[in-house]
Amino acid sequence: MIDQCLIKHKMKEDKSWSFTDESHHNTSYLTHNYYTYPAKFIPQVASRLILENSNEGDIVVDPFMGSGTTIVEALLNKRFGIGCDINYVAFLVAKAKTTPINNKLLEEEILQLRSDLDYRMNGKYNYYLSKSYRFIPKNDKIDYWFKKHQKEKLAIIFARINEVQNSAIKNLFLVAFAQILKHCSIWLQSSVKPQRDFKKVNYEPLELFLSRVRNMSKRNEAFIQKLKPEIINSINEHRKVIRRDARKIPCEDNVATSIVTSPPYVTSYEYADLHQLPALWFNKMNDLSSFRKNFIGSVFKTEENEVNVHSKTADEIIENFKGKKKSKEIRKYYFEMYDCLAEMKRVLKKNGKACIVIGDTQYRNIDILNHLVFIEQLNSLKFEIENVTVRQVTSKMLPSFRDSRTGRFAKPTNTNIKLVHPKEYIIIAKKN
Ligand SMILES: C[S@@+](CC[C@H](N)C(=O)[O-])C[C@H]1O[C@@H](n2cnc3c(N)ncnc32)[C@H](O)[C@@H]1O
Incomplete structure (x- = not known):
């Protein structure tokens, strides 16, 4: 079990990670504003994590690349970028954002x-x-x-x-x-x-x-203008982005220096639903319900069995929802996320860092402490937690509120419960 005091000791709020002074213009420079991708993180966070946890020429991976923020920043900072996402729309956007065109x-x-x-x-x-x-x-x-x-x-x-x-x-x-x-x-x-x-x-x-x-x-x-000519001339050797599940990262064993990623949430919102218009036009969605099942954290994925989620905090959260469908949904989410963390370990080299940006959520007044669960799961995989930084979230495109009575999404005025706390945790875990 994890030593909570140790975690507290390593956890610190750091205002310099909030980038509160950055305007929308500054957080959507270059190709970053090609597409309004829900829950995309600001490039400043990805860039700083890359700079602090890798060197030029290193491989940086994002297994939940979404619109490709990490991969764009990897290229701008002269790294090799590898990313995947289960969402076809994410793949298209990430590919466009990382492809310099004459x-x-x-x-x-x-x-x-x-x-x-x-x-x-x-x-x-x-x-x-x-x-x-x-x-x-x-x-x-x-x-x-x-x-x-x-x-x-x-x-x-x-x-x-x-x-x-x-x-x-x-x-x-x-x-x-x-x-x-x-x-x-x-x-x-x-x-x-x-x-x-x-x-x-x-x-x-x-x-x-x-x-x-x-x-x-x-x-x-x-x-x-910002890319090095050798990167422009051989872009396909410098970045790989594909549509794939995060449990099958398109990368060899023990080669990545860092992972910079922000995983999907549970009890948050349906990525599938939000991407359904382009998925429809691109013929990637025959029916919404099977489309939804691809996404980790979807309400439509549940785990019936008492599987090991490798975290005492996760067990407690699941227990808090006992008898409700929500417990099966959360169990499935943590069960799948554990496998994703194990896959990250596979691709990282010794001393490589997994940099995971995650917020906690709340459902019907019950806290869902994702950051603690991930820390425990990482420990169970023998990662060493180097530090955990708490940052205020200023511009993440996440829905923030649920109606306290129905549990459904609602406008802030109709509710008193926050879905996503306006802060998130940056977990830095080293592979030993
Ligand atoms: C928080 S978003 C990442 C956003 C990204 N950091 C960006 O800047 O655009 C989480 C992503 O996880 C993806 N996802 C959900 N289930 C997945 C799976 N099984 N394998 C890979 N990606 C998945 C979603 O499609 C979504 O793009």
Whole structure:
């Protein structure tokens, strides 16, 4: 069992990790603002962890890479980056964010795209609509989220993107397309859960898409300026990002110097639900319920058996929810996370560091102390906890509140319970 006094001794709040003075502009520089990815961490945290726990030329891994924040920062800091995520949308975004594209080529492609789309939308609309119809996903959810005319305009754009030959440019356009979907649907914009807004003002898809692409092109150019030429010239040797489960990191044994990651949460929100619009268009979601089951921490994953979660704190939390479905859900989460930590150990070299950024949550007044559980699980895997820093969270895109009566997500005014405490823990654990 873990020595709680030792942990307390090693745990300290450090304001310099909060980056409270950073504006949104400063936390979304270069390619970091390509896509609004839920629960993405700010690049300042990833960058500092990389700089403090690895050297130039080292391998840095993120098994829950999400939108690829760690991998972008690894490249900017002259490291090799390896990342995976179970979410196809995360993979697309991370790939686009870490792929420098020749700006002349990109600008030419954008020019052609704009002129073609102007013609297709304003000149021969009906002709191109009929040709683009097959790009509308065959899924009931499409009509649930999109009004007919928006769906049709989006299909024309999507069909044109699919004609692009250069795979890096096509990927960048797909990310721009994914980014505008929420605005072009009736998804309630400010909501932390999928909810429809029938009075929503419609954005013009083409305008939104082209402005997005122009912005990304400028950021791509700035990204290139910051990268070393040898990294640009052999980008595929410097970073690997793939769609894969965190328990199968695409990396050999004992080679990584550090892991810089922020794992999924339990009792937080459904990543699958939040990514369903692009997943629909990209045909990565036949039905929502099987899509959800891929994600660790999903409400739709439960563990019936009394499996070992390797943490006394986890056992206590599970016991607090005894008799409720929530206990099975939390058990599954900690059970799966233990395997993820074991996989991190596999890829780390001796003395390599796992840097894990995690917040605690609360459900119906019961604390879910993720940081303590992870520390205990890491100890059980014979990691040495070097230190635990507490930081205030200023800009993490996480829903923060649940209704105290129903336990459902709610606007802060209707609730008195916080879902995610506005602080998180940075656990640094060394592989011995
Ligand atoms: C907190 S987010 C990471 C965000 C990331 N740090 C960023 O800056 O964008 C956690 C990620 O874990 C991913 N995830 C959930 N289950 C997974 C699994 N089984 N294997 C790999 N990734 C998974 C989710 O898709 C989500 O992207």
